[in-house]
Amino acid sequence: MSNVAYQKPFPGLFQTLLGSARSVSEYWDDMFEPWQPPVEKGSDERVPSALPFSDGSEVARGPTVIGSNAGQPRQSIVSQSNSSFGAVSEAELFSDRTEVLSDALPDPVLVGQQYAGGSSSGRPPRRGAGLPETPAGRLLSEVFEGKLRTLAELEPSNPILTRWEAPNYRPTQRDINKVDLEIAMARQRVPGAVDSQASGIGVGPFARESIPARSGRRDWTEEERAEINRIGERHGCHTCGTRNSGIASGNFFGDHQSPTRLNPSGQNQIVLPQCMSCSVRQGGLVSSTARREKP
Amino acid sequence: MKQTTSIRPAYSQVVICDPTAKIEVPLWKKGVPFVASSTCILFMCYPEIDGPTKLTFGDGDDVRTDRSPICERMLKTPGRRIAVETAEGDGIFDMPTSGTETLVRIWANRDWLPDEVGIGIN
Numbered sequence: 001m002s003n004v005a006y007q008k009p010f011p012g013l014f015q016t017l018l019g020s021a022r023s024v025s026e027y028w029d030d031m032f033e034p035w036q037p038p039v040e041k042g043s044d045e046r047v048p049s050a051l052p053f054s055d056g057s058e059v060a061r062g063p064t065v066i067g068s069n070a071g072q073p074r075q076s077i078v079s080q081s082n083s084s085f086g087a088v089s090e091a092e093l094f095s096d097r098t099e100v101l102s103d104a105l106p107d108p109v110l111v112g113q114q115y116a117g118g119s120s121s122g123r124p125p126r127r128g129a130g131l132p133e134t135p136a137g138r139l140l141s142e143v144f145e146g147k148l149r150t151l152a153e154l155e156p157s158n159p160i161l162t163r164w165e166a167p168n169y170r171p172t173q174r175d176i177n178k179v180d181l182e183i184a185m186a187r188q189r190v191p192g193a194v195d196s197q198a199s200g201i202g203v204g205p206f207a208r209e210s211i212p213a214r215s216g217r218r219d220w221t222e223e224e225r226a227e228i229n230r231i232g233e234r235h236g237c238h239t240c241g242t243r244n245s246g247i248a249s250g251n252f253f254g255d256h257q258s259p260t261r262l263n264p265s266g267q268n269q270i271v272l273p274q275c276m277s278c279s280v281r282q283g284g285l286v287s288s289t290a291r292r293e294k295p
Numbered sequence: 296m297k298q299t300t301s302i303r304p305a306y307s308q309v310v311i312c313d314p315t316a317k318i319e320v321p322l323w324k325k326g327v328p329f330v331a332s333s334t335c336i337l338f339m340c341y342p343e344i345d346g347p348t349k350l351t352f353g354d355g356d357d358v359r360t361d362r363s364p365i366c367e368r369m370l371k372t373p374g375r376r377i378a379v380e381t382a383e384g385d386g387i388f389d390m391p392t393s394g395t396e397t398l399v400r401i402w403a404n405r406d407w408l409p410d411e412v413g414i415g416i417n
Contacts, residue, residue, distance in 0.1 A: 251342070280323050
């Protein structure tokens with residue numbers, strides 16, 4: 001709803017809204033072109049009966065006084081006349097170059113009424129409810145809830161379980177990855193875990209993001225490799241924090257957590273970026289631990 | 296006789312030891328191509344994230360190259376076997392030895408992060 005819709009029946013309001021210091025009479029004068037015959041102010045007779053078009057046709061401009069607003073700027077409609085146009089609203093040009101395209105009276109403005117962002121258009125509002133959940137989104141939500149339950153079993157007081165969510169919060173894959181990382185760290189915090197952070201094998205202190213591991217193998221896809229590098233360049237090696245991978249290619253090593261050799265039960269693994277030095281060092285520790293664990 | 300394979304070993308290293316014996320795995324030090332104890336050698340390969348390493352294993356005379364060996368160590372092999380494994384314990388090569396101590400020599404096409412490694416047993 002443009003401000004023009006308000007200004008026609010309430011010129012005073014128009015002035016207030018636009019901050020105009022001009023009087024109504026000046027405003028009235030500016031409504032007409034210089035070629036229009038001068039008539040007395042406030043008279044509808046001043047309005048020409050037709051407006052010429054560039055093709056020589058004319059559009060009838062009969063006065064249409066609405067209600068008791070005579071003397072105020074009017075609204076009128078275009079008759080088809082000789083014009084080839086259809087039912088086109090007449091454009092009354094005002095001093096500020098705005099125009100009115102309809103003769104409908106504007107609805108009164110109600111204080112406290114919401115005039116934008118409603119649902120009449122069928123589109124969701126910008127805030128609040130969000131998009132309806134898709135099947136993929138529902139699956140993500142279920143996986144997310146399941147992982148939160150797993151984390152709750154491992155560490156009931158884990159801070160990540162206390163969440164502040166919007167009413168229609170939709171978890172993303174990144175949210176799931178974050179819970180996965182927390183689960184991996186929670187498992188390694190269990191007393192007696194061989195792959196604890198202190199052992200140098202587990203999730204390091206610089207771990208911030210991870211990706212899910214498809215398997216314990218190191219057959220990375222291009223997307224996985226790019227994501228490992230992105231996380232490594234952003235947060236550094238999860239063990240030592242360096243952003244230098246230590247090799248000429250700049251690629252970070254993908255480190256499975258828990259280490260595949262120390263994950264005989266096949267629990268879900270995550271992949272974290274690691275630098276060359278930490279990867280090699282961890283390899284020795286995994287080898288040592290695995291042989292010690294060997295029956 | 297020699298055996299050859301091309302792999303991307305986990306943690307970019309291989310473990311050389313007697314698979315039947317209890318071994319002491321040495322700790323890595325920064326900037327060295329290998330570390331060794333009396334029962335085990337850890338040797339660094341080409342970064343697995345960047346590509347495979349061609350590994351050759353066999354008798355020293357079959358594996359040797361023109362370059363001098365990077366590593367030359369005597370390993371205890373009480374079980375009279377010697378193996379090349381990944382850090383995760385997966386076997387790559389395995390062969391019997393003649394005694395309870397075995398000389399292991401390792402050649403490579405470059406000193407740091409080689410992509411061709413020969414492991415010779417005598």
